[in-house]
Amino acid sequence: MIFDQVRDLGYETHNSIFNLGSLAVFLVFFLVRLLMWMLLKLYEYIFKKRVRYTKTLKHELFFSYPILLFTEAYFEWLISGILQLQTIWLTTNGEILGQVFGGFGLLVCLVVMPYLFIRAIKFPVKVYTRDGFVKKWSSFFIGVNMKTKG
């Protein structure tokens, strides 16, 4: 059953891929790049060679890109994940890929993001202006006053 409130917001299906739209495509891009980084790491480990692109990829993947992806559309991820969990597996709405997307989005929104936020907040105020910190966590603080924790 889709609640009236949600149906009025424009969600006509439980399938998270449909509900997420372009965000699902961005997630696929992210996962492909993550896989690429893992393969490069494996290559480096086996052949004992450094690949420059691995470092660049690492900086983007941990954590600017995923933080931006999930912060900007936090609501969409949350709602599509909850709607997806209400479906029965292996039906049109409950297709496996949709379940994976919905579950992953919900897991990130309810576990990973709060954990990262709390971790970022726990750092001392002085650390906030350091280059390394800004590079890694900048997506959390775009346009936000960093002089105080408030």
Place this chain on the structure above:
Amino acid sequence: MYNFVYMLRRIHFVGWAFFVTQFPSLQCMFIMYSNIFVAIYLGAYKPLIKRSDRYLEFFNELIITVVTYHEMFYTDWVDKMEDKMLFGWSMIAIIAFNLLINILIVLWIMLKNLRLTAIKLKNLVKYYLTKLNKWWNSKPED
């Protein structure tokens, strides 16, 4: 902290919208509380750097609060359907006003950036023309 509050507010909203559907009055109340809390937070801590961003955020917050107050008119407190419809129009008008203001601000920023780009391009063209002119004048005549 701003993004953390932003995230908590969304979790709070989704929680009330999906899991407490049998208590609409509580839904209205707690969403109003969260709006008030965020408005207080924005006013007290001023978490955004730019003043214009702060004003816009506060304006949006005010509109959200007024729109949330409209939810009360759709409950059994208002008997007549016509009255509910009237408040519906009022809600639509307020949301449209908010959209209009936000679109105007986006357009204003776009025009400002366009103007800066045009000035930059003009200076670039001027620089190359001067360079070309200098080169042309310094060319020995046959």
